[in-house]
Amino acid sequence: xxxxxxxxxxxxxxxxxxxxxxxxxxxxxxxxxxxxxxxxxxxxxxxxxxxxxxxxxxxxxxxxxxxxxxxxxxxxxxxxxxxxxxxxxxxxxxxxxxxxxxxxxxxxxxxxxxxxxxxxxxxxxxxxxxxxxxxxxxxxxxxxxxxxxxxxxxxxxxxxxxxxxxxxxxxxxxxxxxxxxxxxxxxxxxxxxxxxxxxxxxxxxxxxxxxxxxxxxxxxxxxxxxxxxxxxxxxxxxxxxxxxxxxxxxxxxxxxxxxxxxxxxxxxxxxxxxxxxxxxxxxx
Amino acid sequence: xxxxxxxxxxxxxxxxxxxxxxxxxxxxxxxxxxxxxxxxxxxxxxxxxxxxxxxxxxxxxxxxxxxxxxxxxxxxxxxxxxxxxxxxxxxxxxxxxxxxxxxxxxxxxxxxxxxxxxxxxxxxxxxxxxxxxxxxxxxxxxxxxxxxxxxxxxxxxxxxxxxx
Ligand SMILES: Cc1cc2nc3c(=O)[nH]c(=O)nc-3n(C[C@H](O)[C@H](O)[C@H](O)COP(=O)(O)OP(=O)(O)OC[C@H]3O[C@@H](n4cnc5c(N)ncnc54)[C@H](O)[C@@H]3O)c2cc1C
Ligand code: FES
Ligand code: FES
Numbered sequence: 001x002x003x004x005x006x007x008x009x010x011x012x013x014x015x016x017x018x019x020x021x022x023x024x025x026x027x028x029x030x031x032x033x034x035x036x037x038x039x040x041x042x043x044x045x046x047x048x049x050x051x052x053x054x055x056x057x058x059x060x061x062x063x064x065x066x067x068x069x070x071x072x073x074x075x076x077x078x079x080x081x082x083x084x085x086x087x088x089x090x091x092x093x094x095x096x097x098x099x100x101x102x103x104x105x106x107x108x109x110x111x112x113x114x115x116x117x118x119x120x121x122x123x124x125x126x127x128x129x130x131x132x133x134x135x136x137x138x139x140x141x142x143x144x145x146x147x148x149x150x151x152x153x154x155x156x157x158x159x160x161x162x163x164x165x166x167x168x169x170x171x172x173x174x175x176x177x178x179x180x181x182x183x184x185x186x187x188x189x190x191x192x193x194x195x196x197x198x199x200x201x202x203x204x205x206x207x208x209x210x211x212x213x214x215x216x217x218x219x220x221x222x223x224x225x226x227x228x229x230x231x232x233x234x235x236x237x238x239x240x241x242x243x244x245x246x247x248x249x250x251x252x253x254x255x256x257x258x259x260x261x262x263x264x265x266x267x268x269x270x271x272x273x274x275x276x277x278x279x280x281x282x283x284x
Numbered sequence: 285x286x287x288x289x290x291x292x293x294x295x296x297x298x299x300x301x302x303x304x305x306x307x308x309x310x311x312x313x314x315x316x317x318x319x320x321x322x323x324x325x326x327x328x329x330x331x332x333x334x335x336x337x338x339x340x341x342x343x344x345x346x347x348x349x350x351x352x353x354x355x356x357x358x359x360x361x362x363x364x365x366x367x368x369x370x371x372x373x374x375x376x377x378x379x380x381x382x383x384x385x386x387x388x389x390x391x392x393x394x395x396x397x398x399x400x401x402x403x404x405x406x407x408x409x410x411x412x413x414x415x416x417x418x419x420x421x422x423x424x425x426x427x428x429x430x431x432x433x434x435x436x437x438x439x440x441x442x443x444x445x446x447x448x
Contacts, residue, residue: 001328007287008306008352031353035445038348039330042309051306053353058350103418105333105396109349187416189331 003041010053012154012165014060014139017052017148020166024050025136027028030166031101032114036105036123053097060113060168062238063087073191074113078102090174097181103189117167119157120233126153128181131197131213134172140165153220158219172224177201177209178284182276184268185222186259192216194268196276200231202284207231211245212277214261217252217269224251236281243276287343291355295320296364306352308324312333313351314361322391326420335397335421340404343399345418350423362391365398374398374436375444383432386424393419398431406441 009028021028028050031037040046054060060075065086072081078098081087088095101107101124115125116136124138129136129149136147141164149170152160161167164203183195195215201208210231213223226247234240254265288303291313300318314320323346327332332346338360339347350388366372374394377383384390393416400407400415407415412433413426421429 002309003307005287005305005307008289008350010352010355034353035330035348038350041330051350051352055353103333103419104400104415105336105343105345106330109344161411184427 001042003038004047004049005127006048006051008051008053009065010056012056012170013058016140017054017166018139018164020052021048021166026163028052030054032111032117033077033109034114034154035102035110036114036118036120039146055167058062065090066221068154068174070174072112072172073119074111074167074169076112076248077103077108078110078112078115082107091132091172093132093179093181093199096173096179097124097183098146100124100181100183100195101186106189109266111131112170112264113167116152116170117159119153119159121156121219122216124181124183124192124195124215127195127213127215127223127249128197129172130171130221131199131211132172132175134170134220137169137171138165139168143214144168146171150223153268161240175199175210178282179281180276180279182272182279183215184272190275194272196269198273198280200236200277200280200284202281205235207234207236207240207281209227210244212248212273214248214252214269217254217265219253222251222253224248226251231277234249236277241274241277245273246272289352289355291351293354293357295359296361304351305433306350308351310324310337310346310349310351310354310359314346314359318364319381320361323395324388324391324393326388331420332389332392333396334389334392336396336419338395338399341399343396343418351439351443362394362395365394373439374401374433377432377436378429381435382428383424384429389421389423391417393421393429397436401433401437401440405437405444407434407437 010258011017029048030052061073063084081098115123118240134149177199179199192215197213200210210228214226227244230243230247287318292301306353324334328347335347366375
């Protein structure tokens with residue numbers, strides 16, 4: 001499994017990255033941790049004549065906990081998310097989800113930026129970022145712009161990012177909500193058969209705010225506004241949870257593959273969402 | 285396009301310099317170019333962990349890294365941990381507790397375990413299993429691998445306490 005030949009670039013700043021992207025257009029692509037892109041290149045499902053390694057680019061790393069929001073640099077690895085104590089305090093769902101991604105070796109390399117920019121419906125961070133209403137910062141030849149995670153995903157491997165743009169960071173609003181990331185997978189290290197990210201804010205025994213997003217159940221992550229709305233104003237009685245689950249089932253669109261037929265995926269999605277809601281509520 | 289680049293890396297304490305195409309996978313560099321055949325190729329698809337090496341303090345599947353990415357780095361393979369005449373504590377523990385059968389997965393297992401024990405010197409059984417989840421073994425059923433790693437951890441702890 002040898003990939004096609006390529007020219008290797010390792011710039012040290014963003015200007016250098018943008019220059020290669022501008023010069024080579026579609027023929028150039030950035031490399032972060034490489035644990036999605038390199039397997040694709042080895043299978044020759046991706047051909048990248050100009051590979052731009054981001055590892056030495058300054059300003060793309062780091063976790064910065066500020067008042068009201070958390071800034072996570074694109075090159076931050078899953079391991080760094082798991083190990084950051086401050087982040088675990090203010091946004092514990094990130095660690096809970098990161099621990100369910102792949103295996104230790106992959107988590108040392110895999111980055112947040114690569115995970116959200118990749119556009120693979122199997123990636124766990126996109127749904128999570130939609131649940132948390134995160135914003136992605138993109139830098140391109142015309143400067144910087146921001147896109148909501150909820151508006152970013154268009155289809156499998158198709159996102160709002162232009163070919164000449166680089167995702168530089170993810171900004172997550174602080175929430176203080178009950179949370180849960182639940183994932184059903186065939187074995188450790190596997191992508192989700194179904195996964196749910198849930199946050200719930202409670203006040204005096206009632207749910208006042210809820211956000212629900214599902215992973216690997218459509219060609220994009222699915223933020224189910226209706227599912228969250230079904231919980232608001234209730235005390236999460238059975239009828240409210242049933243309503244949320246059926247709203248979610250109305251929003252997903254799974255296909256049959258080696259993880260199972262459509263009916264099974266819907267069944268798994270419902271089970272996983274019920275578990276995630278129960279756990280988020282117990283922490284709300 | 286044969287665009288060889290100049291690569292420099294430190295492998296098991298030795299400086300290595302050579303010309304290579306950037307697309308060369310690190311596992312091939314180690315095995316074929318440098319004749320360091322401890323790291324094995326099990327799946328070649330980033331799943332089995334037989335190719336695990338340590339790079340700048342991370343456990344990495346060397347079948348999923350281009351040699352160009354490792355330019356300028358420190359790489360440690362099983363050969364860098366210990367050899368027949370000076371076994372690493374983990375190597376002795378695997379020998380003692382039957383942590384291997386065919387031995388194919390063992391270099392990756394031990395290289396990964398060495399990093400795990402560095403980060404968590406006193407792991408529970410569950411932590412060992414979770415921390416070793418990137419390494420597949422087709423023979424042992426894992427029981428004795430876990431036992432070996434826990435035994436090595438105790439031994440390292442005891443040696444540390446004795447030194448203090
Ligand atoms: C065995 C195995 C199991 C896995 N299991 C899971 C899992 O359960 N859940 C999961 O979510 N993932 C899983 N992954 C994928 C892993 O988490 C990847 O590392 C991750 O999807 C991509 O991150 P990366 O840094 O490796 O990106 P890369 O592979 O380097 O890049 C992926 C894509 O994103 C683009 N890209 C990367 N960074 C940027 C940026 N800053 N701006 C713009 N574009 C960018 C690249 O050009 C490329 O197209 C698994 C991988 C393996 C090998
Ligand atoms: S050969 Fe690298 S993970 Fe199997
Ligand atoms: S001992 Fe044979 S694969 Fe592990």
